[in-house]
Amino acid sequence: MVIAVLADIVGSRRLDDRTAAQHILDSTIAAVEAEAPLAVRPLTPTVGDEQQGVYRDLGEALTSLLMIQLRLPDGIAFRFGIGVGEVRAVDSVHGELADGPGWYAARAAIETVHDREGRAVPRTRTWIVGAPGQDEVMETTIAASNAYLLVRDELVGAMSERERRLTYGRLVGRSQQELAAEEGISQPSVSKSLKRAGTAAIIEGVAALRGESR
Template sequence: MVIAVVADIVGSRKLDDRTSAQRILDETIARVEADLPLAQQPLTPTVGDEQQGVYRALDDALVSLLMIQLRLPDGIAFRFGIGIGAVSAVESVHGELADGPGWYAARAAIDTVHAKEGRAVPGARTWIVGAPGQDEVMPSTIAASNAYLLVRDELVGAMSERERRLTYGRLIGRSQQELAADEGISQPSVSKSLRSAGSAALLDGVAALRGDSA
């Protein structure tokens, strides 16, 4: 099983400085990979506002993409289409081209995100589609994961930039005291922010995905 991810930038045409935004995206992806290297091929710009990446396992992709969401500042965000299926490379005079059912599924997934954003779920940012030929367990795994992602995206979308930073810090194992020093606030203020943002649910979710929960 291969996990293909297509990402595009939310509101890319409305960004005041597209070059600066891309630099922030590149730095964020590199930082996430340095803090917790999970990608087989980290998200890399391809054309326009699109990025592509590959993960070995669905849980790796879900954790890594959450970290990217948490790390990005206000005003810059990705939407993600996750495809489960085989991927391949097609040789051309311009280099290797990504191909295969995993990529087709990822594109179908990001189309679903766009559709949900435009209707009743404007906070949707992530969706999963399985390519044909998955085993009998995968459809229920995808359905449960998509239900989780809808709620997760709403929770992250409601956070302030500081709350996302604090949640990210706790996810990578930093103490509340360290985070308080970075933010110039007290440790009780960090605790209060994490509690009001619902960070514990996100962190427990990550632990469950990684098999670390009790």
């Protein structure tokens, strides 16, 4: 069993330059994969504003998708539907087609994101749905992970573009001094921004996903 991910672009029809936006998305995904090659198949455009990717496990998927969220600039964002379940390829004259209950679950998950965005949690960007037949342990894991994602998305959604860049930098191991030089600001300013953004909670959350003790 693997993790299927569907992503669509938030507000794609309102983008001034859809082609330029796609180039940014493509380069962001490639940069994240270069820093942390976690995907079995990185997010790849399929049709319209949709992308598909596959990950080995839930923790790796959640880590990679967070990194993408943090690295994207203001004005360009993804929604993510995560499906836990079997995925398979169906042969076609047009090449392999993605199929299986994992993809159906990912579709249901992204529809949940759309629904929650339009109600009381507008910063929701990520949701997980398990395909039928999950055991009790996975059902509990999915429920706990969705609770985590609601808070994580709220925290990331409240960050400025610079705060997201700084958080990404710390997540991949750059020092505050290095980030200060890149941003052209002082190290104390970096520290203040990281505290205001809640970066420590984000980093501790990723460590917990990876099963790392800190």
